[in-house]
Amino acid sequence: MTTRIFGSGIRRREDPRLITGGATYTDDVQLPGMVHAAILRSPHAHAKISSIDTSAASGAPGVVAVYTGADTDGVLNPIPCAWLPPDCDIKAVDHPAIAKDVVRYQGDAVAVVVAEDRYQAEDALELIKVDYEILPSVVNPEAAMQAGAPQIHEDAPNNQAFHWVADGGDSDAAFANADVIVKETIIQQRLIPHAMEPRSAVANWTVAMGELTLWSTSQNPHIVRFLGSLVTGIPEHKIRVIATEVGGGFGSKLPMYADEMIISFCSMQLNRPVKWTATRSEGFLATIHGRDHVEHVELAATREGKITGIRSVVYAGMGAYLSTAGPGVPTILHGLIYSGPYDIGATKADIYGVFSNTTPVDTCRGAGRPEATFLIERLIDLLAVELGTDPVELRRKNLIPKFEDGHDVASGITYDSGDYEPLLNMVLGHVDYQALRQEQARMRERGAYMGIGVTCYVEICGLGPSQVAGAVGFGGGLWESAIVRFHPTGKVNAYIGTSPHGQGEETTFAQIIADELGVDVDDVGVIHGDTSNTPMGWGTYGSRTSTVGGAAVALAARKIKEKARLLAAHLLEAAEADVEYEDGKFFVKGSPDRSKTIQEIATMANVAWNMPEGMEPGLEASAFYDPPNFVYPFGTHLAVVEVDPDNGHIEVKRYVAGDDCGPQINPMIVEGQVHGGVVHGVGQALWEGVVYDENGQLLTGSMTDYALPRAHMFPDMEILSTVTPSPHNPLGVKGIGETGAIASTVTIYNAVIDALRPLGVTHIDMPLTPEKVWQAIRQGQGS
Amino acid sequence: MNIQVTVNGKSHEKEVDPRLLLVHFLREDLGLTGTKIGCDTSQCGACVVKMDGVTVKSCTCLAVQADGSEITTIEGIATNGELHPVQEAFWEKHGLQCGYCTAGMIMTTVELLEKNPDPSEDQVREGLKGNICRCTGYQNIVRAVLAAAEAQRS
Ligand code: FES
Ligand code: FES
Numbered sequence: 001m002t003t004r005i006f007g008s009g010i011r012r013r014e015d016p017r018l019i020t021g022g023a024t025y026t027d028d029v030q031l032p033g034m035v036h037a038a039i040l041r042s043p044h045a046h047a048k049i050s051s052i053d054t055s056a057a058s059g060a061p062g063v064v065a066v067y068t069g070a071d072t073d074g075v076l077n078p079i080p081c082a083w084l085p086p087d088c089d090i091k092a093v094d095h096p097a098i099a100k101d102v103v104r105y106q107g108d109a110v111a112v113v114v115a116e117d118r119y120q121a122e123d124a125l126e127l128i129k130v131d132y133e134i135l136p137s138v139v140n141p142e143a144a145m146q147a148g149a150p151q152i153h154e155d156a157p158n159n160q161a162f163h164w165v166a167d168g169g170d171s172d173a174a175f176a177n178a179d180v181i182v183k184e185t186i187i188q189q190r191l192i193p194h195a196m197e198p199r200s201a202v203a204n205w206t207v208a209m210g211e212l213t214l215w216s217t218s219q220n221p222h223i224v225r226f227l228g229s230l231v232t233g234i235p236e237h238k239i240r241v242i243a244t245e246v247g248g249g250f251g252s253k254l255p256m257y258a259d260e261m262i263i264s265f266c267s268m269q270l271n272r273p274v275k276w277t278a279t280r281s282e283g284f285l286a287t288i289h290g291r292d293h294v295e296h297v298e299l300a301a302t303r304e305g306k307i308t309g310i311r312s313v314v315y316a317g318m319g320a321y322l323s324t325a326g327p328g329v330p331t332i333l334h335g336l337i338y339s340g341p342y343d344i345g346a347t348k349a350d351i352y353g354v355f356s357n358t359t360p361v362d363t364c365r366g367a368g369r370p371e372a373t374f375l376i377e378r379l380i381d382l383l384a385v386e387l388g389t390d391p392v393e394l395r396r397k398n399l400i401p402k403f404e405d406g407h408d409v410a411s412g413i414t415y416d417s418g419d420y421e422p423l424l425n426m427v428l429g430h431v432d433y434q435a436l437r438q439e440q441a442r443m444r445e446r447g448a449y450m451g452i453g454v455t456c457y458v459e460i461c462g463l464g465p466s467q468v469a470g471a472v473g474f475g476g477g478l479w480e481s482a483i484v485r486f487h488p489t490g491k492v493n494a495y496i497g498t499s500p501h502g503q504g505e506e507t508t509f510a511q512i513i514a515d516e517l518g519v520d521v522d523d524v525g526v527i528h529g530d531t532s533n534t535p536m537g538w539g540t541y542g543s544r545t546s547t548v549g550g551a552a553v554a555l556a557a558r559k560i561k562e563k564a565r566l567l568a569a570h571l572l573e574a575a576e577a578d579v580e581y582e583d584g585k586f587f588v589k590g591s592p593d594r595s596k597t598i599q600e601i602a603t604m605a606n607v608a609w610n611m612p613e614g615m616e617p618g619l620e621a622s623a624f625y626d627p628p629n630f631v632y633p634f635g636t637h638l639a640v641v642e643v644d645p646d647n648g649h650i651e652v653k654r655y656v657a658g659d660d661c662g663p664q665i666n667p668m669i670v671e672g673q674v675h676g677g678v679v680h681g682v683g684q685a686l687w688e689g690v691v692y693d694e695n696g697q698l699l700t701g702s703m704t705d706y707a708l709p710r711a712h713m714f715p716d717m718e719i720l721s722t723v724t725p726s727p728h729n730p731l732g733v734k735g736i737g738e739t740g741a742i743a744s745t746v747t748i749y750n751a752v753i754d755a756l757r758p759l760g761v762t763h764i765d766m767p768l769t770p771e772k773v774w775q776a777i778r779q780g781q782g783s
Numbered sequence: 784m785n786i787q788v789t790v791n792g793k794s795h796e797k798e799v800d801p802r803l804l805l806v807h808f809l810r811e812d813l814g815l816t817g818t819k820i821g822c823d824t825s826q827c828g829a830c831v832v833k834m835d836g837v838t839v840k841s842c843t844c845l846a847v848q849a850d851g852s853e854i855t856t857i858e859g860i861a862t863n864g865e866l867h868p869v870q871e872a873f874w875e876k877h878g879l880q881c882g883y884c885t886a887g888m889i890m891t892t893v894e895l896l897e898k899n900p901d902p903s904e905d906q907v908r909e910g911l912k913g914n915i916c917r918c919t920g921y922q923n924i925v926r927a928v929l930a931a932a933e934a935q936r937s
Contacts, residue, residue: 011874018882019870019889021817021857028816119802196821196829196883196917247819247883248917280822502881502918672877672923679920703826703915711911711921716904740920 006515006731009668012507023245026200026215031273034202035064037266038121039259039276040111040128041285042103045357045696046137046150049101049110049130056127057113062120065270066128067262068111069100076265077231079258081322082223082475085331088164090353090473091156095321097231097258097265103132104152104320105357106698107285109258114266114274137357137696141317142294144356152320152355161318161353162327166335168410169346174309178300182382187765188293188371190317190690191683192284192706193364197247199287200277201260203267211238212268216260219249220539221499223476225531227256227324232264244529246501250680251363252287253501254541255324259286284701289690290364292317293330293371299379300346305387307398310338310376311348318353319360325474325541326362327353332472333368333460333542336411340376341420341458341634342398347410357696363541365680366741373457374746381453381750385757391750392433392454396424399456405727415458415632416726416734419660423722424456427636427658430720436640444758450653451755453639455747461735462547462631462726479626480549481535484513484556486619488606490599492517492524494556497537498549499529503673503737505545508665509553512731516557517598518584535622543633543735546665551730552625559621564601567619570612571596571604631726633734635659637678637743639751645759648774650686650752657743658720661736662729670736671719677740678717683709684741685748689767707767756780786850790815791859799846805839806830808846809856817857817886821915828914831887832856838894840913857886860893869893869931878927880918888914892928900936904929 017023054066079095099108111128115121136150143149144159152159175181195217202215212234218224221241229236246253259276267274278286293316300309316330335349380398384391400407402419409415433452440450463469466477483495494513498505506526514521528534537549561581568586569576578589587595601619604610608617640654657674664670687707691699700706725732745766752768753761760780764772787796790813797812809815809832820842821829830842833855860867869892872878879885888911895902895910902910907928908921916924 012877014882015874015879018879018885019857019866019873020861021815021886023882024816025819025883027820028810030811030814118807119800194917195881196827196915197819197881198821246881248881250917277820280824280827504880668877672880672919675920675922676880676918677920680917702824703822704824708915708917709920710915711925712905712908714921716922716925717920 004515005511005521006665007663008511009666010507010521012504013510014504014506025197025245025247026202026217027277029202029215031202031204034273034275035114035116035270036118036121037112037114037263037274037276038118038125039109039262040125041282042099042106042108042110044103044132044134045106046135047103047132048135049099049103050133051131052111053129054111057124060120060124060127062116063124064114064116065266066111066113067266069096069098072098072262072265073100076261079256079261080227080230081324081326082227083325083328083473085162085164085327085473088162090162090327091153092322093153093156097261105359106696107359108320109262112262112266114270139356139358139692139696141292141315141354141356144354145315145352152357156355159355161322161355164331164335164351166349166411168412171309171311171346171348174346175300178308179303180301180383180386181298182379182386183298184378184382186295186297186375186378188291188295188374189766190292191290191364191688192690193250193252193290194708195248195250195252198278198280198283199253199259201263202273202275203264204273205267205271207271212264213240213242214260214264215242217246217253218243219246219253219499219501219541221529221531222497222537223539224256224260228261228264231261240532242530243499249501250365251290251367251541254539255288255362281702284706285359285698288323288362289319289359290361290367291371292361295375297375297379299383301383305389305394305397307342307344309346310344310379312350312375314349314351316351316353317356317358317361319356319358321360323360323362326360328474329363329368334372336413337369337372337458337460338376338411339409340373341400341418341456343400345410358692365677366738369459369738370681370742370745373455373742377455377746377750392428395454395456396421413460414629416629416728417724418458418632418634419724420456420634423658423660424636426720426722427638427656430656430718431638431654449643449645449755451641451643451751451753453747453749453751453754455637455743457743458632458634459739459742460630460632461543461738462627463542463544464630465628466626476538478538479624480537480552481622481624482549482552482556483535483622484553484560484620486560486602486605488603490523490602492519493527494524494553495527495534496549496553497535498545499537499540500545501540503540503545504669508546508669509550511665512550512553513557516554517561519599543737547631547729547733547735548625548627550733552623554730555625556621556623559623560619564598564619566612566615567601567605568596571601571610628728631729631734633659633661633736633739635739635743637747639747641748641751641755643752643755643773645777648770648777650768650773652714652748655715655717656720657717657740659736659739660722660724662725662732662734663723665733673736674719674740675717677738678744679709679714681741681744682714682748684745685766685768687767784847786847788849789853791855801847803846804842805844805846805849806841809841815856815858819883819886821883826915828887828891829884831890833890833894838891857889867893868934872927872931872934876923876927876930878919878924884914884916888916888924892931895928896932896935901932
């Protein structure tokens, strides 16, 4: 028996073009006659535009055109928000592509210059004169809802974008009857997702055909086409969006941005291809941010440590406008998963979405689920201190016992499968947890501060059943589709609707198909990212590509196999019931030498010289997969840190990630996803955080001011896993792209606070910079 | 201004604007788009190329400063269709995901291993400090560098 290709850590087929500089990302696209755009952005967080004078810019060298909101008004429809949860009084305020009367955050587009080259376009921006009447602004989401706060949108009183409540079980009773209640205020600081490739667009309008081709740094080109047709009025079938090579997304390339529509507008006006690429500093202002919650949270428990309830009041910053999926993040992706892997009878999420004079907030790796995991895991550590018990034993006591096919939780969702304790034990055994605690005690005696953080999490991902998408106000479906096609020589192409941008599905989907069809993996090619040659798909985010898109690919392959079996019976002159299949070969039962490979059958299907009566030529299939439920990967992460009390410096000594994402299609790629996710989440705990001043000026507006994790800041991590298949997924798989970021922030945070407890420190707002840690230690010691 | 630059062994003479950045010259005038731009503050290392044998951030260097020099970019390190051992190691060890930081990482690694053919893990991590990757968490990049070092030594 050869090694099964599904499950093999084979190296990626995407890499040869990426390691040789041969890939074509959006900014690499050069078209004849192409001109370059630069966008003028508001320097103020909130201001009225009194006047704009573009005359000097228009006459500057190389300038082809200058447009303002007066030009796009009525031509481009407002930029839509595509996730409007129901029953929460949501205010879908107008978001014009270019601001006309009022700017509402530093970075709001005010004008666009198109010039022969990008230097000239940038130069001309400086010649545009805008008179602003500065208005008061507000940045913090909780402050924005207080009486007297500056009003950002006329039709959103108190800056309330929505008020969403998920109340499962009887939380009032749980808190009224609790022996112990612990409370905390958690600031989920604003983050910048920061894909390494800046956002970019190349728009090419062909007037004769009335067609737009748009190269876009998008995680979901089909959504860009769909929403782009609503914004531009170009019929959907006359728009082609290409996002074949995208340099990372992490949620920041999910939204429908104004900029891509502005560039399309320019191309349509000028009948020339137009390119725009954000500078990094521009990206900091005008690419979505993530998180931005102020959370007041509490947990109810019995004296024995049984958790009975969790509730929250959360002020979730939405920024100046509602971004594409923004409102879905603190609600559906956050408020429904408060109970994590624990059996908790009542959870209540009381969420205010709030406008502020800041960059719009949307999905940032994990999106809602890191915040939820942080909340419960932080509260459990506080409860452990309160009860004087070991935080791990407290977790163990509350874990949901093993289940294989469905477990209902208080918020109303149903986990698919879970077996939490073995992974917890595996991680604890791996580090010898008891020995670590003893070492910690010994170190404390000599004034050294080591801390341990342990997190158990469950993630909701693999978005998701389309019926649920509709019910929760998502403006689209969440199924995926794929076409799998045998060519005459027996080689295969799969055309997929999802749009990977670093996750490696060209490789893993080929593995799925090779496994399903018994062909060599090198005989399978996977095509994605271009709406002109791929079937509809809803994109790559929410750890859904392998679970939903991979299932579509597998189902298409299975359909092909069924047809191939009928054709095999015909060619082998055997009854269908007598035809058997193994490893890519059909043979007649009892006489294995009477056989045809599926690739031979594919050749016959393509030339169609000898087909059964009534059978269509060709060997291909298209499949749509709409998942019946989300998938729920889970795991245990553990961190060991040491804090230097003299300077507040934190050293991460060990990091162990134990994750269960079901069967792994390619373990090498799974590990890579965990590595990246963990470090991203650690970035939030230790280094990353957006800072605005009180006037809404972004102080962390460049890479010099916004600290990203670098190679020397984190040690090698240790990776463990178990395999609990999803009962409803055709491949049993669950998502793995976000688990790291979901678990690691609070794991590190709890480890640091655990280290500092003897010094009287119980809370520090993230990121845990040395200065803040040092200050907290001084305060903790009353000095 | 007129400049002469040899890039990946090929000589080019061009008229350039004095303020043109080397990275734009490579990408736009010569069409060598393998070198990437990730920032505007010399922080990320996506644009690293070799100039006269040492690495430079090509976003921080003017094209005119490269006049008379020899430049190697990611497109120029494979020989006769054979991947450079560092490229091979990045592939083998899954040292990249989206690939956007990769050209800079590989060019930085080539120099790092020229200076220190047998680095420790810590030395590799220190040596890559000027290159940012958002995808990989660096772990497999470090593995790739160590594997490349070993391959080049043997
Ligand atoms: S682009 Fe040169 S250092 Fe970032
Ligand atoms: S591989 Fe994507 S930034 Fe490094």
